[in-house]
Amino acid sequence: MLVLELKVPPAPLLAAIGYAIWKPGVVHAQRRFEAFDMIICTKGAIYMEEEGISYEVKQGMMLVLEPGKLHRGYRPTEVETEVYWIHFQCPPSAEVSLVDKTSWQQPLLPGTDQDTKPRSAMIHIPKFAEVDLQTIRSLLDEMLALHQRLTSYRAFELHMLFGQFLLQLQNGMRRNSPQARSYFLSEKVAAYVANHLEFPFDSVQMERDLHYHFDYLARCLKQYTGMSPLQYRHHLQIDRAKRLLTHSELSLGKIGEQCGFQDHNYFTRLFKRQTNLTPGEYRKKYQVFGTGE
Numbered sequence: 001m002l003v004l005e006l007k008v009p010p011a012p013l014l015a016a017i018g019y020a021i022w023k024p025g026v027v028h029a030q031r032r033f034e035a036f037d038m039i040i041c042t043k044g045a046i047y048m049e050e051e052g053i054s055y056e057v058k059q060g061m062m063l064v065l066e067p068g069k070l071h072r073g074y075r076p077t078e079v080e081t082e083v084y085w086i087h088f089q090c091p092p093s094a095e096v097s098l099v100d101k102t103s104w105q106q107p108l109l110p111g112t113d114q115d116t117k118p119r120s121a122m123i124h125i126p127k128f129a130e131v132d133l134q135t136i137r138s139l140l141d142e143m144l145a146l147h148q149r150l151t152s153y154r155a156f157e158l159h160m161l162f163g164q165f166l167l168q169l170q171n172g173m174r175r176n177s178p179q180a181r182s183y184f185l186s187e188k189v190a191a192y193v194a195n196h197l198e199f200p201f202d203s204v205q206m207e208r209d210l211h212y213h214f215d216y217l218a219r220c221l222k223q224y225t226g227m228s229p230l231q232y233r234h235h236l237q238i239d240r241a242k243r244l245l246t247h248s249e250l251s252l253g254k255i256g257e258q259c260g261f262q263d264h265n266y267f268t269r270l271f272k273r274q275t276n277l278t279p280g281e282y283r284k285k286y287q288v289f290g291t292g293e
Contacts (some may be wrong), residue, residue: 001173002127004036007095007120012036014162015087017140022046022081023167028073035087037065038125040140042133044081049074053223057126057211061167063128066098075162084140088162098127103176107226108235112144113243114286124170139165142222164192179223186209186224189217193233197240201233238274245283252279 006012015035021043022055028048039046045058050071057063063140065071090096101124109119139161146158188210206229210217218229225232237259244255253264256279261267271279 001100001129001177002098003101003173004066004125004127004245005097005099006090006123006125007122009118009120010091010094011163012090012094012145012166013145013159017086017143020082021082022083023076024080025076026073026081027076028263029072030220032071033065034067035089036067037071038086038088039063039065039111039215040084040086040131040136041067042082042084042137043140043205044077044079045079046083047073047075050136057128060130060133062126062131062138064125074288079082084144084222086162102206103174104177104224105226106181106224108265113187123166124173125166126169129173130176131169132175134174136137137166139168151163160264179180182220183224185217186220186225189221189229190225193229194236197237198258198264199231199260201230203229233260233273234270238271241267241271241279242275242282242286245279246286246288249289252283253278 028046038111039048039057040062041057041059043059045056046053048057048063048065048071050065052071054074055063067123072133093137111119121226143158143165146154148156172179177183189206192206192210206217207214214229221226221232227235239254244250244258248255252259256262256264256267261270268278271277275282277285
């Protein structure tokens with residue numbers, strides 16, 4: 001699927017949202033627009049052309065027209081047609097590209113709760129695709145209502161809602177992709193591992209609880225995180241240990257137990273392998289609490 005791939009920050013911001021009902025016989029004007037123009041059809045069909053490529057945007061479909069490209073209606077509407085449109089901008093420094101998206105792999109980003117710089121992220125917006133109107137219609141109406149009575153506070157709320165709307169579009173692409181089952185199963189495996197950190201790792205019990213063979217569960221998780229279930233468990237265990245070392249006064253032994261390590265030596269070896277510090281060295285370097293006077 002062709003998608004607009006946006007690296008954020010900076011995030012795309014909504015400039016305007018509108019709604020109209022077009023009677024039969026209406027043709028969209030020809031223009032070259034200096035913003036992204038997203039069209040969502042909720043009834044009928046609108047016929048658009050961008051740089052010579054034609055799109056029949058039917059009920060339940062959306063199209064994003066790109067800034068600087070000539071677009072026009074290539075034929076009139078045949079029935080009463082209902083459309084929403086969203087104009088949005090990306091700052092000049094934003095990285096935007098049109099790519100053929102075939103994988104939803106989501107490797108984990110490195111980081112701790114002591115980071116002071118935000119992590120870069122990625123937004124994917126379908127170029128031309130079906131959308132779930134039941135999911136997005138209420139957000140469209142909420143954004144439309146805010147836009148019609150804008151204040152500086154409501155403008156901020158509008159940008160936040162637009163972010164939610166883009167997430168809904170992105171989730172919809174995942175749900176409708178050929179890899180949908182493996183992606184959502186990987187999410188279930190990740191959540192399962194996270195909820196069982198204090199218990200011994202048990203692949204047989206995971207099979208029973210999730211109703212899939214462990215090898216398949218492991219392949220799904222590795223496809224989207226780059227880690228096996230055991231590697232993912234270790235990542236979460238060390239991440240929890242870091243938080244406890246910096247934000248609690250528990251002993252190193254208690255912290256190891258709360259993170260699922262019964263063998264303190266193994267906890268120390270694994271922690272040092274991933275951080276280049278022992279748990280004690282990490283606590284000394286990053287602990288938030290002062291010793292007092």
